[in-house]
Amino acid sequence: MSLSFDAAASSVRDALTDAGRGLVEREAMVELVALCAVAGEHLLVIGPPGTAKSEAVRRTARALGGGYFEYLLGRFTEPSEIFGPVDLRKLREGLVETETAGMLPEAEVAFLDEVFLGSTAILNTLLGLLNERVFRRGHTRMQCPLRVCVGASNALPEDDALAAFADRFLARTFVESVPDPRLEELLAGGASLWKAGEARTASLEALDVLAQAAREAELGPVRPHLAHALRTLRAAGLSLSDRRLVKVQRLVAAAAALAGRRAPGVADVWPLIYAVPTKEGQALARDVLRELLSHSENPALAAAALEASAGPLARAQRIAQAGRGVLAERPAEGNPEALASWRLKLEGVARELDAGFAPEALPEELRAVREELRMALAAPTGSQDEAA
Template sequence: MAFSFDESCSRVREALADAGRGLVEREAMVEVVTLCAVAGEHLLVIGPPGTAKSEAVRRTARALGGSYFEYLLGRFTEPSEVFGPVDLRKLREGLVETETAGMLPEAEVAFLDEVFLGSTAILNTLLGVLNERVFRRGHTRLACPLRVCVGASNALPEDEALAAFADRFLARIFVEPVPDPRLEELLAGGAALALEGETRTASLEALDVLARAAREADLTRVRPHLAQALRLLRGAGLALSDRRMVKTQRLVAAAAVLAGRRAPDGGDLWPLVYAVPTQAGQALAREVLRDVLARSENPALAAAALEASAGPLARAQRLIHAARGVLAARPGDAEGEALAAWRLKLEGVVREVDAGFAPEALPEDLRALREEVRAALP
């Protein structure tokens, strides 16, 4: 079935909303995985154990559709565990060929936990898969359908050889344990995850429509703004490699098409922050690019845009999304604890809007939503 550009945007947004439901403080990660899938780039997730990195990737993979491969690498992991075993029948004929069915070379979305623990043989083979989408081993040459590979680790590697491998992951996102104010949401969300049924799937066809639109996007208007942002980063001591700078254009174009626009503008520069390799560097980039990122917004990737930019329009999009969710979840009973809890959530939305925006700086769509929320309160 062929999807139009608008239909593809809608399907991916709906699937993303399903994938992120219940994942407290991991909504941005779900969105960045999708951003990378549309851009045709790879993502590195850095964070301590037990922070739902694998769950977020699994849910995003289900939402995007297609075949999925996941593996926890270790010091003694054999290449056959990732890429498939040698075909013994062909080996008897003197050919070293690999049976790749169900393994990484045939996956559309892949997740490699503790990716830097892989052996030299695994990482060298991975380079071809990541860079060229080609699997080479013995006599086997196979084009890989991989859209995005997500690597995870507890920390960035210090070894120079591993750092060179890590550079093949264009985007980086750093996760921390859920903060104290959201622990109730974490507990409720964790319980809900175990009870959930099937989530919506965008389908690879829809994803490919957006990926094609991102490749064909006209960056003429946004390129001078991107170049200026890169100059600002250089001036602050955050020099990106030439390859990384060129590839950031793919993230910018992907952000635009996921927002429903075929040509990026100044509001789509926020993915540049995720291309900065270190956590400290990303924090500095947010400060250096504060004015550049002030226009950042993305209705499909609201959490990722907010985390990258901390800009007012991105904050407004997040609040609108949160308020719509609360309004839609109004309990049926006229009284009772459920209704009282619902009212408290609405009041919390209003307080957050008032605390985050001066009345004269309130975006028009957020102003209208605030009035709608106020009208829903008794």
């Protein structure tokens, strides 16, 4: 591969930043899709309708490149709507083969909304495709290029058969409607999505470089931390299946690769939270693993790491990123209303920073951002060019 590891990590990081722009409270979901794509695992998103689940996946798919397939399943969805119709020319010859062009078997990223409404025939075929990346139907046998499949539903299934299918999605995230304090951001972000703009994109080659680095990562040093976390979860009454315990190492290695690290460490254990199957279990896991998760840090997946850990380093990264973003949006002089609105945003970031960190405990990265914010807020309106 001609693309270097550092260049691949930087490319994907930049693409994810653009993909998450304007998606309030969905930045972590964008990052989890990329994490699972590098790990070669699948993501299940649980949340009410109208919470931008499909938009987040579409934007991530565009950012990562490759073929994309999306479908809303229903009780009467036919397998041909997902996998493709039977090839009538081959059928005349006595062969039952499927025309897969433009359908799920040829996609690199897939989004299946209301995934648990699929028929038994669809779910059984999906099992082989998700597990082995092999599509089997009639006489058709083909390897599939699928990197990640995102399934979405309003709730986790209670039926045992569907629960077994859901277990094929290693990572899970639970989304809610945007809270009241962020409604202004939601309105502004939603309006920005209507405007066509250039967004940076990565490439399948970049994903391949990171995926290979994740597969080759030396996990020995991080395993004691991971095993300790798993014992702590068991002691708290949270027991994961052996399959999930083993596979979570792929998420840990992928998180390190996306952060630009070839060797995973304690800062990369946080994806374990997303392998816990229920929302209540994830909340309990965050609580009992608080000390371990405080080391979480990932510049490429800052929102996902923060959501998983609520650790100080991850929180510092998100605040620093938000502060730099607002500082970079400074409007031109001569527009007092825009300047006043910009200063309100600066004050909001500064308040969040001061509420989250004591002055003596500020990480170096935040210290520099705090000083820039202070100078921008202290400067007279007409002198903000010089201050910022």
